[in-house]
Amino acid sequence: MKIGIKRFNDEYISNEKKFSVLAFDLGNSRLKCSYFEDSCMKHYGAFRLEEIFVNSKFDSNLLDKWLKENKIDNKVKCFISSVNLTIEKHLLSFLNERLFSAKVIEPRDLVGIIGIEYDIDMIGIDRLLHSIGASLFYGEGVCVVDMGTAITVDLTKENVYKGGFIMPGIDMICKSINLFLPHLPMADITINHTNVPSRNTNDALNNGIFYSIVFGLEGIIRSWHEKFGDFTTVLTGGSARFFESELSWPYFPHLTLWGIYRYAEYKESLNEKSS
Ligand SMILES: Nc1ncnc2c1ncn2[C@@H]1O[C@H](COP(=O)(O)OP(=O)(O)O)[C@@H](O)[C@H]1O
Ligand SMILES: CC(C)(COP(=O)(O)O)[C@@H](O)C(=O)NCCC(=O)O
Ligand SMILES: [K+]
Incomplete structure (x- = not known):
């Protein structure tokens, strides 16, 4: 998959140096990997954690295959965003064993790029x-x-991160309903939805979950506009595509990976200044 940067600031256009980076976004459900070259996401791969962490052991086969197929060698600089400490250790060992130079990005590393009004030691x-x-x-x-x-809603104004909300994710909601109400069918939010009172259990459950998320998110954003004025809302993350048609905001699939790219570029500019 190729995605070119659609909107540059002046600094971007002037930066014509050839630049590659290998980015990993390790979440609580999946590991997303991408290889960037010249402001372009050239390769992308995503692995469910159950596929790469089997019986409490890191299984390197899929990642090795992805690196090989995309001809990614260990000279490329490698940056990791991780909110999963258990698998982070294994991912780092995997990369170190293959002689990649890999860095796990910490919130403090980002203070030159974004202002942060949040408990910096706690934030994901x-x-x-x-x-x-x-x-x-x-x-x-x-x-x-x-x-x-989880569903996170995060506001940035004038390049200052203001904080946000953490809410249960779709799988978490469906699985916990199933745990507390095992006599109900397993919910499936991928089916079509209609915002009218439902006439059977399946529809009542699926529409109920779906519209609680839709109207919850719309309500949060509406009230934040009243308090904080103008900003653009954007959807991302693995479950967002099921909501894209109902919510009016754009869907941009890999924003965390692009954030890693932006950080790598910032690091590169610091190195240039100091050399
Ligand atoms: N191909 C898919 N089909 C259905 N759901 C998916 C798919 N890929 C991801 N998801 C959903 O997206 C969620 C994981 O999204 P992701 O953004 O990777 O999360 P995290 O960053 O927390 O690991 C899961 O709850 C899963 O249900
Ligand atoms: C809120 C999160 C669990 C979301 O994780 P994800 O859904 O992306 O896997 C993660 O960002 C996290 O562990 N945050 C630490 C607490 C905080 O951000 O305040
Ligand atoms: K999230």
């Missing part, structure tokens, strides 16, 4: 990086709705 790095990624494409007032394992 993915929330900062997807905000930085969104700013690349949508400007300095952005709200990122990331529908991953």
Whole structure:
């Protein structure tokens, strides 16, 4: 897959240096990997954690295959966003064994790129990086709705991260309903939805979950506009595509990976200045 940067700031256009980076976004459900070259996402891969972490052991086959298929060698600089400490250790060992130079990005590393009004020792790095990624494409007032394992809603205004909300993710909602109400059918939010009172259990459950998310998110964004003025809201994360048609906001699939790219570029510019 190839995605060119749609909107550059002046600094971007002037940066013509050939530049590659290998980015990993390790969440609580999946590991997303991408290889960037010249401001372009050239290769992308995603692996469910059950596929790469089997019986408490890291299974390197799929990742090795992905690196080989895309001819990615260990000279490329490698950056990791991780909110999953258990698998992070294994991913780092995997990369070190193959002689990659890999860095796990910490919230403090980002203070030169984005202002942070949040408890910096606690924040999930993915929330900062997807905000930085969104700013690349949508400007300095952005709200990122990331529908991953959890749903996070994060506001950035004038390049300052203001904080956000953490809500249960879709799988989490469906699985917990199943746990507490095992006599009901397993919910499936991927089916078509209609916002009228449902006439059977399946529809009542699926529409109920779906519209609670839709109207919850719309309500949050509406009230944040009243308090914080203008910003662009954007959807991202593994479950977002099921909501794209109902919510009026653009869907941009890999914002955390783009945030990593932006950070790598920032690091590169610091290295240039110091050399
Ligand atoms: N191909 C797919 N089909 C259905 N759901 C998917 C698919 N890929 C991802 N998801 C959903 O997206 C969620 C994971 O999204 P992701 O953004 O990778 O999360 P995280 O960053 O927390 O690992 C899971 O809850 C899963 O249900
Ligand atoms: C909120 C999260 C669990 C979301 O993780 P994800 O759904 O992307 O896997 C993660 O960003 C996290 O662990 N955050 C730390 C707490 C915080 O951000 O305040
Ligand atoms: K999330």
